[in-house]
Amino acid sequence: MGQGSPCTENAIAVPVGGPPDDATSTPIPTFGVPVAGVPYEQRRAAYAVIRNREGAVAAVHVPAGYWLLGGGSLAGETPEETVVREVREEIGGTLRLVHKIGEALQYFFAASEGRYYAMQAVFFRAELIEESHSPAEYALCWLDVSHPGPWFFHACHDWAVQQG
Numbered sequence: 001m002g003q004g005s006p007c008t009e010n011a012i013a014v015p016v017g018g019p020p021d022d023a024t025s026t027p028i029p030t031f032g033v034p035v036a037g038v039p040y041e042q043r044r045a046a047y048a049v050i051r052n053r054e055g056a057v058a059a060v061h062v063p064a065g066y067w068l069l070g071g072g073s074l075a076g077e078t079p080e081e082t083v084v085r086e087v088r089e090e091i092g093g094t095l096r097l098v099h100k101i102g103e104a105l106q107y108f109f110a111a112s113e114g115r116y117y118a119m120q121a122v123f124f125r126a127e128l129i130e131e132s133h134s135p136a137e138y139a140l141c142w143l144d145v146s147h148p149g150p151w152f153f154h155a156c157h158d159w160a161v162q163q164g
Contacts, residue, residue, distance in 0.1 A: 028120075031155035032107030040107065040118035045072050046079035047157065048087060048095060048126035049164045056142035057151070057161055058128060060090055064111075065153035066143060068123075068160065069093075079122035087128075092136035098125040101164035104156040123160035 034040060047070030050058035059066045071086040073079065080097060087095045101123040109116050131140060143151050149158045 028102070029104045029156070029159055030107075031104060031159065034107045034118070035116065038116050040116045043072055043117045043119040044079075044082075045119050045121040046070050046082040046086070047121055047123050047160065048083050048097075049101060049123060049160050050095075050126050050128050052142055054142075055144075055146060057145050058091075059141045059143050059152070060138035061141050062138070062153075066141065066151060066157075067153055068157045070121075080124070083122075083124055083126070087126075090137050091140045092132040093128050093140070094130040096127045096129050098127060099164075101125055101160055104159055106154050106156040108154065119154075119156075121154075121156055121160075123156075123164065125164040 047068040048058070049068060052058070058069055060069060061067075069087045069090055070083045071090070073082040074085075077085070083097070084095050087093050103120065103122050106119045106121060107117070108119065145151055145161055149161075151161065152158050
C-alpha cells in the first residue's frame with residue numbers, strides 16, 4: 001500500500017484508561033473518549049498552571065476556547081523545555097517552574113487539522129516572572145476559576161488546574 005498517510009504514520013493505539021505512568025505503574029488520568037477504529041496521532045505536550053495573587057489562572061484564548069499556556073513538544077525536547085519555550089512564544093513571558101503537577105492523556109479531534117490526537121500532557125505549577133519581553137502570539141488572559149468549571153477546551157487542563 002505504500003507509505004502511510006500523514007494522518008496515520010505516527011498513529012498509536014493507546015488502551016482506554018491511558019498508558020501507565022512510569023513512576024507509579026498506574027494508569028494516568030484520561031480525558032475524552034477515543035472513537036473506535038480511528039487512528040490517533042501521539043502528541044507530547046507540556047503546560048503551566050500559573051496563578052496570580054487573586055487565584056486566577058493564566059490562559060490564552062483561541063477560536064476553540066481557552067487553553068493553559070504551553071503546547072506541543074518539539075523532537076528531543078523535554079517537557080520542561082517545551083513549556084518554557086511555549087510560554088515565551090505565546091505571551092512573550094519568562095517562566096519559573098515550581099513543581100510537576102502530573103500527567104494526563106487527552107483524546108481529541110483537531111478540526112483545523114482534520115486529525116485525531118492522543119495528547120500525553122505534562123503539567124507544571126509555575127510562576128510568571130516577566131509577562132512580556134518579546135513579541136507574543138496571544139494576549140494573556142486571567143481566568144477566574146473560583147466558580148465551577150469547565151473552564152478550558154481540554155478537560156485535562158481543568159483537571160490540572162484543580163490539582164495544582
